[in-house]
Amino acid sequence: MNYADLFRATLPETALEVAALLVLVVDLGLLRKAALKVRVAVAALLGVAGCGAAAWFLLQQGTEGLSCQSSGELLLTTGGFTAAAQVGILVLTALTLLLLIDADFTHHVGEFVAVVLMAATGGLLIAAAQDLLVIFVGLELLSLGLYILTAFTKRSGKSAEAALKYYLFGGMSAAFLLFGFSYLYGLTGSTNLHQILLMVYGWNASQTAPLLYVAIVLIAAGLGFKVAAVPFHLWAPDTYEGAPAPAAAFIASVSKVASFALLIAISTAALHVFDDGPAMPVSPGFLVSWSLILTVLSTASMVLGNLAALAQTSVRRLLAYSAIAHAGYILLGLAFFSYSSRSAAAVLYYILTYGLTTVGAFGVVAVVERATGSDRLESFLGLHKRNPLLAAVLLVLFLSLAGIPPLVGFWAKFNLFAAVLGVSAGPVPFALVALAVAFSAVSLYYYLQVLKRAYVMPAVDESPMKANPVTLAVLLGIAAAVVVLGCFPALLEGWIANFVK
Amino acid sequence: MLAWTIYLSFAGTLVLALLPKGRPALARWLALAVAVAGLGLAVQGFVAGMGQGRITIVDLPWVPSMGVHFLLAADGISRVLVLLTGLAAVAGVLFSWNIELRTNEFFAFFLALIGGVYGVFLSFDLFLLFVFYEVAIVPKYFLIAIWGSTRREYAAMKLALYSFVGSAMVLIGLLAAYATAGSHSTGLVELAHAGLPVSFQMWCFPLVFTGFAILAGMWPFHTWAPTGHVAAPTAASMLLAGVVMKLGAYGCLRVGIALFPYGLDPWGFSFAGLGSWRDVFAVLAVVGIVYGALVALVQTDFKFVIGYSSVSHMGFVLLGLMTLNQIGVTGAVLQMFSHGIIAGLLFAIVGRIVYDRTHTRQFAELETMHLSKRLPFAAWAFVIAGMASMGLPGFSGFVAELQVLVGAWKVNPWWVAAAAVGIVVGVAYTWRALQKAFFSDALPAAHILEQEQAHKFAAITWPEVTGVVLLGGVSLAVGLYPRILLETIEPAVKALLAGGGQ
């Protein structure tokens, strides 16, 4: 193991950790007596600075990236789509931290920010991982942080309940994941993704052990939990509802980006496994079953996520089910993955823009909650009068989630579906794309329900709704980005294309 | 220059959204200025384009990785429909002059809708066309939901969802065509020449056509239209029936027929007398004509009569499209223009001039109000609009229906017979509405007349007069001298039917 390489490769992660520790020190050591607002501001800014530093390091590594090996096997790799995902994670973390300003759900500000940063580190690791154990480590780092973040509102019983559910569920799926990993190790004798896949392909059909399929199912279960795909989604509504708003934003965006980056890594590896070596006869069994599982998860998520969202009266739960639905769409892109970088770029585009939109959505929900005390649909009544800017942001973000042009959500969907059909234009992918588009149409209904409250229905309470100027500025910035990126999709696409060749 | 119709409209939206509240007059005049500017540009574009084929206005690469271009171009059909939009926009603003509730937002949504419509008519890139098509959905929802009347929230949601489902179907077709053509480009001309296989076109055509036809009010997917039109505020009804339904028909022509011509070929077998998608859609169109007319005949709400009459008239457009010959398709495009104007006029009279004063649209109540004496302007305006709607010669509807019927004769006489029945029923329901609303026979008692004199209706305002004169005049002008439009439409239709544009 070349520790110099390891250090260089993990500079971004290191920066985040240092920032986390710095925040703890400053907050617990220097600012004990300061007002909550000051502490929050300082912690958030330090956190953002940390993210910035990490991003800088990341970009220094260039698009080629670095790799870190141990005994000739890859542990980590940076650059390529990994780098794009990692930048996304960092940006989203920064935005989440900015939304922390004006939050009053906890006095333990330093801890909160530190945990966020550490969880982000876990996310970065997952995105870069090439080895099963590294994956697991990163996953746990991320997950444990998320469990803690969910429970942070000590005064709320809901928060504690959500965290407990999340923890139990998460622990169980982590166990499944590890179990699956152990089978893979047992079958192939290696924990390196590339090696494993090489071996799996090398087997003839008769040699393929049934245990392999068990392993794949278990891994799918574990990862499915992370991305909140049906039927592993049961934690999502409660967690989204119970966690404090910045934490929910973080869970909805960063953890998703990281998990999907991992899935991209696996799918890419599966297709490019023979790039550097001699061609070998391929047993297609693995690829087909992996694709099949993803398809099943995708379809179930799309259907259930959208249908359940129709009935929600709590906006947070609505966002949770819509997150499940979106996960369904993305999994479709992963189920039909192309050899060229097209699919990877499309999935990455979707998840990055979705993350951005979600952070904004939770930001708006946070402001409304703080003013009215609840996140039910009724709290949004008359928002256009109470805070027109906020209502405008809500309009932009929710329409983007529904997939209305010229907002970025539309382009992301179109891009993804075009990529799917570009891979395989047979009746099955076509039918699935048709299903996805149809359910997008269904989703418009529940997004419009919220917008209807905000713009159409008469208000119960017409007093102005106050929002912190920084928060509002951040939200406006996110909305502007959604509009601009939607009108000029080539911008973000081009940036991603830089990384993904 | 035509592209500025789009830019101005959206710029207007932005400015109106940011205007300070509490100055409705400012909002109105600004909206009128933008609409008139749009109309001016449309007229200028129309005149400048006479005798020319397809003119490209803007062509910028938008998303190079997928071959999507920001491509705006106009051929004869586009220019005529842009002209229609300009007229409808101006008339819509004029007839919304009395809106007091959230005036800024109203005109902001209004201009956004207009901008989207301009965009659809001027797009020659399939993706761009689709973007503008969807952009138009959201303003429609809010216009109806906030400023509408009967069951507005339900109607708005129904309309939005139907439109979205329709465009979802189009999106699927678009994605499929794009992928099958090799994923190089989304330009309309390129896709038309991409040589899509016949078997592909056979199923993609009905999908895309139905998706667009939903918005065009094709039977049996038309149910959103009467509900939506009735619930919408006057200007929105005018736009919905006048222009937005034409988006659907335009899509059927520009995308459905132009890109998937083989989809209309005979299947090789016959099912219940139908041998091709062309037969299927022609029959649905004819059913729409007759059904819309028959249902309009029994309505008790004045606005519902007009709503169903729109479904019936759009049936003519779809029938004309399915004739696939020069004269029939020309008639369809002319009917798009003609009905756009006439429907706008009808909704304006029913909504703005009558309903805003009488606060009722039920015939039973209107019959007792002696409107021919108390609102003579409305009565005579409706006579003229009714004549135009019936297809009386001298108005634009007659020439359009004439062409559609001639085109239909060339294909299948039964279509003509059914359409003729529709025309006769059309006369009947128009006349019934006229009688019941304005010229009812019940003679008032003397003391009731006195009461009525005491409660005069609000005077007719100058925007209303201007709007009626504008719309009625255009319909009359086109009816008496159809060449002004035909000379622009005919070459464009010829080129389109010949295959994929020049």
Next chain:
Amino acid sequence: MNGIPILTLLTVLPLVGAAIALLSGRHARVVALTTTLSSLALALVVWTRLPANGSIGLVELHQWAPTLGIEYHLGVDGLGALMLVLSAIVTLMSVDAAHRVHHQPGLYFGLVLLLEAGLFGSFTALNFFHWFLFWELCLIPAFFLIKLWGGARRGPAATQFFVYTMAGSVALLVAFLAVFVATGSMDFPHLTLLASTGELEQMITAHLGPVTLWLAIGVLAGFAVKVPMIPFHTWLPAAYAEAPSPVTMLLTGAMSKMGVYGLLRIAIPLFGAQIAQIRTPLLVLAVATVVMGAWAAAVQKDLKRVFAYMSVNHLGYCLVGIFALAVPVAVGDKGALASQSAALNGVILQMFNHGVTAAALFWFVAIMQFRTGGHRGIDDFGGLRKPAPVLAGLMGIALFSSLGLPGLNGFPGEFLIFRGTFPLAWVAATVSVLGLLVTAAVILTVIQKVFSGPVPERCVGFPDLHHGERMALAPVIGLMLLVGILPQLIVASVNPTVQNLLAHWRF
């Protein structure tokens, strides 16, 4: 072609007059009188300018929408010109009769003049689009004239009138469009030429299959409603009765002639062979119109309805004459040719004469209604000969003319029709004579009940025609006498046209 577009001028004049009348309020009648007098003068000018050989003269031709075969094509022959003169006369009479329009006179006279413009337009049009435009245009003013100034049950009457006529028009339109599809032309002279050589039927069959007979029926349907022919006549009694009498004058005097004109200008020339095929059922219907019209008139109690049904009867003679002559005739068969000429001359003459006479009769009813405060039943009057001898005398002349007394204008037309029909369709002619007899009975009954017998209470002080009315009615009665005694004044100018038409018609 002369430099001045007289025919366009003729049509535009009443339009301009209508616009002015609309704005003139109380003085609208003066405007209307002026306009109708000028139109009459212009129409007479047209009459004098006709080409001597009976072909179409005063032609104006411009392109309108060439891709649709639509041209601005105007022209008149003897038939058209006579109809123009008739329309002008009848409209003048109608305006004269309407001297007390209390309610919105500007609108009333505006609509009347608009109707006149429609009549002029349809009698001069030689292209289907133009013709159809004016054909439909006439309906609107007629509807509103009935609806707004009519009697107690005017609403249903007006609506029935409108919807019925429109339905017929739609059938006509659809059928004609088929012709257009087959030939690419909407020009009447051109299509007549095609039909005369049999090419039209060939083209239709080639393009659309063997549908020519159906097209003929469609075209006939439109005119059958307008004339009207049984069984499409049910709109007429109500409309004529409920309309104010001056409007009824227009309806019966001029508008009904549009239907017969249409048969002569469009149906027979284009579809002669088809009509000859179904000649027998058509003759049956025509004769039924004659006979039923007369019988129905006999049982009416309302004078307006009596005269309304008599109109049906009189126009029935035109129909009998037209369908009788629709028979293939060998080239050398002079006798048959002469019969055809006679019948056609009779039809055209009857159109003119009936127009004048029927209008006059309704004028008289209007006068009587006004003097008795609205009464118009047969039994409401009696013995008017005593208090109003001049009225009785003049109305008597008009009634006898309607009966067909030789020496009055009703006779020559009917005589010529029978002269032509007996050799060609003697059964039809014989049965129609029945109609003559019944008509005679009806009219004599009217005369007896209205003019002779005891004078009822309300008619004791019945004022006679005053000076103004006598001056207005005298020319009309004089015309009746003139044409009755010297029918060749008209026939001489019409006969060349008749020969020309017959030469081009192919059965």
